Amino acid sequence: MTGIQSTDIKNKLHAFCVQCKNAGLKMTPQRLAIYKYLLETVEHPSADTVFRNVRHTLPNISLDTVNRTLLTLNRIGAAFVVEGTGDVKRFDANLEDHQHFKCLNCKRIIDFHHAPFDNVEIPTCIKDQFTILRKTVYFEGLCKDCQSIST
Ligand SMILES: [Zn+2]
Ligand SMILES: [Zn+2]
DSSP states (O other): OOOOOHHHHHHHHHHHHHHHHHTTOOOOHHHHHHHHHHHHOSSOOBHHHHHHHHTTTOTTOOHHHHHHHHHHHHHHTSSEEOOOSSSOOBEEOOOSSOEEEEETTTOOEEEEOOGGGGGOOOOHHHHHHOOOSOOOOEEEEOOHHHHHHHO
């Protein structure tokens, strides 16, 4: 289900602990479980999906806690909100260079990596007016499964 090796996960969990400490946050079982789930999935889950999954290990967790934790992870830079409009927020803890394709029909968000997209140039007219904190290339359309339904 995932190509990430367990030592890699261990390293990332360690980095996460440091990140929390630097932000003055205590490491709670909730934070750890939510972050770990985000690391292990390639689904770019919504808060709702995260909630349904971490509930297996933390039966008393509330959707509200999950929501707040995800926004905290986003704030400290351990995860980010995937671009795209309209729908509920989707989260990603994969901080390595990659881009997203989103299927507008089934809402799947698929990772891809095209190296030239890592260094997209910011036009001067943007640079002059705004401070860019994150840039990404994002595609939307129909995935293979959904194309075959609609044709
Ligand atoms: Zn689809
Ligand atoms: Zn991603």
